Amino acid sequence: MPRTTTRTTLAKRITSRGRRLTKQRVIVAQALAAERQAISAQELHQRLHHGHPRLGLATIYRALEAQVEAGMATRLERQGHVSAYVACVSEHHHHLVCTSCQRVEDVDETILRPVLRGIRDRHDFQVDHERLDFYGLCARCRREKAAL
Amino acid sequence: MPRTTTRTTLAKRITSRGRRLTKQRVIVAQALAAERQAISAQELHQRLHHGHPRLGLATIYRALEAQVEAGMATRLERQGHVSAYVACVSEHHHHLVCTSCQRVEDVDETILRPVLRGIRDRHDFQVDHERLDFYGLCARCRREKAAL
DNA sequence: AGGCTATTGAGAGTCGTTCTCGTAATGGGG
DNA sequence: CCCCATTACGAGAACGACTCTCAATAGCCT
Known part of the structure; x- marks a missing residue:
């Protein structure tokens, strides 16, 4: 059930x-x-x-x-x-927002790890939380636009 | 002058x-x-x-x-x-916002390049623009807190 | 079932931001 | 240098998203 x-x-x-x-x-x-x-x-x-x-x-x-x-x-x-x-x-909360269809995907967290490390090392800054939102075209909308 | x-x-x-x-x-x-x-x-x-x-x-x-x-x-x-x-x-617009003193630093852009590449490759998503804000403690505030 | 307490619904209230409109200032052309 | 179309300003009203208030309702525990 x-x-x-x-x-x-x-x-x-x-x-x-x-x-x-x-x-x-x-x-x-x-x-x-x-x-x-x-x-x-x-x-x-x-x-x-x-x-x-x-x-x-x-x-x-x-x-x-x-x-x-x-x-x-x-x-x-x-x-x-x-x-x-x-x-x-999922647990992590970063998004890919499609500006065409407004759909939202989650970002694979592992991609971000080097960035956090870089910020800690290069900027001497301790990140508590972050807001990462990426805006653009998802695969589907990109294909639809290309088909026109 | x-x-x-x-x-x-x-x-x-x-x-x-x-x-x-x-x-x-x-x-x-x-x-x-x-x-x-x-x-x-x-x-x-x-x-x-x-x-x-x-x-x-x-x-x-x-x-x-x-x-x-x-x-x-x-x-x-x-x-x-x-x-x-x-x-x-500078030209790029990503920030480290200190939650204690509210000061803002710019993020070194080169740190972000692998992320954008990762998103394009792993998620098949074309990023047009992004908002990346990191919140936490800057070096100075961290030292001040540690001194207490 | 019965009561304590969190939650709801409806509307009023709050507050950041934008609009309106009459007035003032800017900057390009004589 | 002055005119004048056009843009910007100031003050307050309007707007809109969000939150609060409070009486009524509904969960949850025993």
């Missing part, structure tokens, strides 16, 4: 750190996980409004924030002062 | 792309260049208010934006939905 397993995992993640398992949080978590691109709280609100008309915007903000705290998602700043959220598939 | 040279360079940068050379833009550009750390528009406004009481906040926003367009500065997003601006010393 893979579905049950999935739900259990989701529930466990949501309820970590003493949080309660509410319908709203499950809805938001599932919607974000289903999304394969970065999405803002407002977009999520609009998208969920059909099936869940009473789901409030503030609740979505709170649910997304809870997911970030639980390590289930990351927030990335988009141009225009709007934050967007992405569900995390 | 190094001062004159400096002023001329500044004026040239400001007037690039058909912009006009106004007192306000010079004031803001000099203030930002003098600043060795990231600073928000509002902070700049407060700081300049003594010497220039009539300098409006909107003007500072516009001047900073013009500097970003002219390549004289970059905007980086700070936590809490406030943007901060840093004058650019």
Whole structure:
């Protein structure tokens, strides 16, 4: 029963750190996980409004924030002062954002290790956390553009 | 006459792309260049208010934006939905932000080259531009903390 | 089941940023 | 050097994303 397993995992993640398992949080978590691109709280609100008309915007903000705290998602700043959220598939949180289709991929962490070492050695700087977002064209969009 | 040279360079940068050379833009550009750390528009406004009481906040926003367009500065997003601006010393725009003293250093660009190559090769992704901000403790603050 | 407490929904409030508009200043052309 | 179209400024209003408030509701533990 893979579905049950999935739900259990989701529930466990949501309820970590003493949080309660509410319908709203499950809805938001599932919607974000289903999304394969970065999405803002407002977009999520609009998208969920059909099936869940009473789901409030503030609740979505709170649910997304809870997911970030639980390590289930990351927030990335988009141009225009709007934050967007992405569900995390893995532990590391660096992204390739396609400027054409808005899809987001995770960056292979091992690529970054030499950079962190270089910063420590060359700049004498101790990195606690970093935000690395790369913007450009993913393979699919590049092929589509080339086909035109 | 190094001062004159400096002023001329500044004026040239400001007037690039058909912009006009106004007192306000010079004031803001000099203030930002003098600043060795990231600073928000509002902070700049407060700081300049003594010497220039009539300098409006909107003007500072516009001047900073013009500097970003002219390549004289970059905007980086700070936590809490406030943007901060840093004058650019060099061409590349990646930063080491000290979370203790808020000072900003530029990252040596050569460190990043392998990462861009890795992304192109491993992820089949064409990077157009990227935002790399590293947060942590600079050498000075680390020594100060160790001395306690 | 029952109660303690976290969470929700709705809207008001906050705050950074941008827009508006009347006024002032800039810089190119006579 | 002065005119004048055009750009920029200042002040405050407007905007928009996000957060807070508070009464009502719903999880979770025993």
